[in-house]
Amino acid sequence: MKSLKVGLISFAHGHAFSYLRSLAALPEVEIVGIAHEDPVRVEEAVRQYGVPYFADYKQLLASDADAIVICSENVHHAALTLEAARAGKHVLCEKPLGTTVAEMQEMIAVCRSSGVQLMTAFPCRYITAVARAKEAVDRGEIGRIVAIKGTNRGTAPGGWFVDPVQSGGGALLDHTVHVMDLMHWFTGARVTEVYAYAATRFHEQLEVEDTGMIHVKYDNGAFGVLDTSWSRPKAFPAWGDVTMEIIGTEGAISIDSFAQMNELYVNDLGKGVWSGWGDSMDEYMIKDFVQALLSGTPVPINGEDGLRSAEVALAGYESARLGQPVALERSYRV
Numbered sequence: 001m002k003s004l005k006v007g008l009i010s011f012a013h014g015h016a017f018s019y020l021r022s023l024a025a026l027p028e029v030e031i032v033g034i035a036h037e038d039p040v041r042v043e044e045a046v047r048q049y050g051v052p053y054f055a056d057y058k059q060l061l062a063s064d065a066d067a068i069v070i071c072s073e074n075v076h077h078a079a080l081t082l083e084a085a086r087a088g089k090h091v092l093c094e095k096p097l098g099t100t101v102a103e104m105q106e107m108i109a110v111c112r113s114s115g116v117q118l119m120t121a122f123p124c125r126y127i128t129a130v131a132r133a134k135e136a137v138d139r140g141e142i143g144r145i146v147a148i149k150g151t152n153r154g155t156a157p158g159g160w161f162v163d164p165v166q167s168g169g170g171a172l173l174d175h176t177v178h179v180m181d182l183m184h185w186f187t188g189a190r191v192t193e194v195y196a197y198a199a200t201r202f203h204e205q206l207e208v209e210d211t212g213m214i215h216v217k218y219d220n221g222a223f224g225v226l227d228t229s230w231s232r233p234k235a236f237p238a239w240g241d242v243t244m245e246i247i248g249t250e251g252a253i254s255i256d257s258f259a260q261m262n263e264l265y266v267n268d269l270g271k272g273v274w275s276g277w278g279d280s281m282d283e284y285m286i287k288d289f290v291q292a293l294l295s296g297t298p299v300p301i302n303g304e305d306g307l308r309s310a311e312v313a314l315a316g317y318e319s320a321r322l323g324q325p326v327a328l329e330r331s332y333r334v
Helices: 015-024 039-049 057-061 074-086 101-113 128-138 171-187 281-295 303-322
Strands: 004-009 029-035 067-070 090-094 118-121 145-151 191-199 211-218 223-227 243-248 252-256 261-266 271-276
Touching: 004 015, 004 057, 004 281, 015 029, 015 039, 015 067, 015 090, 015 281, 029 039, 029 057, 057 074, 067 074, 074 090, 074 101, 090 281, 101 118, 101 303, 118 281, 118 303, 128 171, 128 243, 128 252, 145 171, 171 191, 171 211, 171 223, 171 243, 171 303, 191 303, 211 303
Parallel strands: 004 029, 004 067, 067 090, 090 118, 145 223
Antiparallel strands: 145 243, 191 211, 211 223, 243 252, 261 271
């Protein structure tokens, strides 16, 4: 069986642990190393999966890894991707792809010139409810999409996520990109105009915004609105939500991505807990990434997809600063 050698750089983002589990479950994958500056953060993962540890990620890049998964702080996505690409490694990069349009364009261009593939980690495409809704849209069951209303409301994450130097922004950047990618995917269109609101309303001590509303117009006449806030209190049963209401000329589809759950109530926890039982979106995404590289086919969610979603959030900051809509340039055409 043909195998793919994969290394992971940085476990700053918690998604890295889920991606590691998903990679380890695939017999065609050999995990050749984990690189993270703090050995304590990954000590248990290194022990559990029996993989080499690298304090310096450059040593991992010098290995025979075929692909690298990057889950660093947002501000380091670009530099790590560029180094990996120049070392001849394919890349799966955590969202948002980058913190500026220019650096994301460079990431895409260097991966292309280096002959490696760049995939953006958008696992929400693999949520069962989302995938089935996309199939229904593609079959024409609701006609032409004219509007989408979405939410990605969560709890404030803390840590480097609320440090603007490390994250590049707050809730508007963090929670726009997932659902905006879905909106692009469903409509097959591109955003031409962005109007956004951003503020700090729930956690006064934060240096970044915890509230965001973003409105977009598409080049096919459709429009969308998305609540990207960190508005869920600590007592909320789950970290947040991903919902969409898709309005078409012939019907509508409502999506509650995390509806497949059990409700658990335990006195010691002090609150109700939603325990999901649906399929793992991370497992499906990782499997698609691996299969694309092994078969030599294009990755299903590429760098351009990551750029198109992140640049909407970045345009949202400009709109919020100006207090008016801003036109979105065709900057993703690299």
